[in-house]
Amino acid sequence: MELADVPALLILLGIIAYAVLAGADFGAPIWAVTARGQESERLAQAGHRSMAPVWEANHVWLIFVLVICWTAYPEIFGSIFSTLWIPLLLACLGIIMRAVGYVAGGVSINRKVTWLAAAASLLVPFALGAVIGALVAGNVPPGNAAGDVISSWLAPVPIMVGLLLIATSAYLAAVYLAADASRRGEDELADAFGQRALGAGLLAGLLAIAGLVVLYVDARSFFDAMVSTNGHDNELGRICVLASAIAGTATLLLISTRRYAQARILAAVAVAAIVVGWGLAQQPEILPGLTIREAAASNEVIVELLVAVAIGLVLLIPSLYLLYGLVLGGRFDPLAVPEAEGGRPGQELEPAGRTKMALVAASALLGGLMLFTSDSGARLYIGLALFTCGLVCGIVLLARNLVREQ
Amino acid sequence: MLDLVAAAGDFAFGPGNSFPTVDQDYLLQARQMQAMSFAMHVPLVCFGIAFPSLVIFMEWLGLRTGKAHFLAIARRWSKVMITLFAAGVVTGTLLSFELGMLWPGFMSAFGDVFGLAFGLEGFSFFIEAIFISIYVYSWDRISPRRHILTGIPVIATGITGSMMVIAVNAWMNSPAGFSVDQAGQVVDVKPFEALFANGHLWPQLTHMYLAAYIVVGFLIAGVYAFAWLKGRRGAYFRTALVVPLAVACVAAPAQLLIGDWAARTVAKDQPIKLAAFEGLYETTEGAPETILGWYTPDNTIEYGIQIPKLLSFLAYHDPDATVQGLETVPEDDWPPINVVRMSFQTMVGIGTGLAALAAWFLWIWFRRRRLPETKWFYRAVMVAGPAAVVALIAGWVTTEVGRQPWVVYGVMRTEQAVTGADGVVFGFGALFAVYAVLIVTVFWVLRRIARQPFPEEIAVLETAGEAGEVGSGTR
Structure with a gap:
């Protein structure tokens, strides 16, 4: 393990989070459009209700992956x-189309929009799966568009991985939505999703097995690294693949006994384990002839990046905890009786005095003058600070007075 | 700087040090796809920067006074906020994809120099997404005091996130914090120095923030100015009009001063860009400012109005200063003069008009303690919002096209950055179609939000005799 490997671990972590969390975003609309009549609408609503508060945060994991990749391994990214x-x-x-579904769902569930979101739910996992498949098959040589822009990803391995990801997303969505419905005490809905989870889970399992066959035929060296002991010492990777298979099977058992909350966790573990298995097998060459270490930015860049990530995580983790705590605790579920707005006791706004106004104006004017008469140095920045302060306070005072005098 | 230019001229950047020769049409397609994606994203960014503070100010007024209409406005606006944020999220995602899809040469060579800023931006954006959800979905679910507190991180991260993106743009205008070695490789990278010790960061940042407040202030005020003209002038509508108006009317005049600062920074570090803003061919002492007109191939401006010495004064605060002309560099290194110059003039013209509108409002308020009475004022406010968006985009065209032919000013040319893959035009078309769907949906949703009925106590206040049309003037 070297410093140059650390960002790769973060990328893997980001991919896991994106797959486990955002994967379920793509899937819910598939269940809505494949059901009939009233059930379709109920499934669509349940999907929207569960996902809408978290989809944006889930989605940022993808940005996280990209940013770390282009900072730490610019050549790989390019x-x-x-x-x-x-x-x-x-x-x-597809992500934009999926967002259209969430945006529109905020005011009403619309059949056309649900179809659009369902199309997106096929497109995004497939396309991202094809990207991973192209890496697996070694179809992306280093360089500016050095590989074939079509046959690099429209090939057996990428297509197989794409299909597998479609099934996985649909499966995760069904498991999570079953767990949410069960938490809200909507048992019938929970079972509707549970059955779908079983079907999608079996399909994903079959596709995974078929995928291994395709790997064996078409990307033998990757197959060896991932599952066989043939000349590779990737013990941990093989454990992960095995763990994924076990967790996946166990999830199906939990679902069939209606233990949806536990199934949710194991389903996520199954997906996370296979991602780790992939990541470890993609070593040491991430692109043909290029290892992660060769592509890594200088140590100074990586250190600064890691410091930034550390600071970011310190703020991020409690925030995520708060959000998921509220969501999983059912705090965002519809209220039985909506509370009345406003009408709380309060006090009148006081008018801003002339002294305050004069101070604010003086700060803005003095700051503005300093800014206007300097090109750099302390005077400029002090001027900027005074000017900004004057502006912000000025806006607040003006708005208060405007609101007051009516 | 100059030795960097020499090094970059002889050596290409990035993997394999070899780049396909790019034909200009194709480069133009990539640039236009980027420009369209950007023009779609930037107005939404304005809402990310400025709107949360407006919503939370409204909620604060409501908690402070206990009056229902403030809270009703805050609630309704928060729905608008998350709708526009969602659109901002995905349009922003596209931009980060496009960095790699369209400009892999740029990313491969310089990703490590500026990536740190995007890392910090990513976290800002993450926390913003989390708290915007909590804020919008937890009305009535947590105590009012906690609720308003969950809005604070949204304001803070809206500011820090855009700051990081501007830091990268400032670095592209004023590159530092790395060297280029004899093999054309970028070495000796110091991200922190590149991004945050940059003379362009603060002027660009301040200019963009004020622009955001102007755009959001006038757009929102414009909606309620329309309602005002329709006779809806109760406490709800009046408040929803005057608060954004106060914001825009303070920010618009201030922008003149900050714009001047930004232009001086360009004059100092990017003289050719400034010459393109102004269409100045010959290096001139005491240079005049030419308004309107068209830059011709024989390097003069036709039909322009000249104001003597004004350019020298504006660029250097000295009417006799020498301003460097386009003639000092080969024509190959010029940006497209008319595009840049027209955009610049559009931005400055609209900006000045908005400041005048603001001055009108402030004058009447301070002299008479009332809102303007003439309908023309409210009509002007309705136009001001879209005009501010035009100025915003024109401003970005000015700085981005004005930086051409460089992607990293003076170091890497845009044609060295562009992808070697074919078929950009098809991607462009597909994106256009998807964006059309997104725009239609967003407007449809905003209309639906505007038409949602008011809570009863507000409805009684606002709509005596207006039943059936409640709120149709709001967003």
């Missing part, structure tokens, strides 16, 4: 994004 620009653009367009 090579992947130029050769695989088509599936990446498709994924991004």
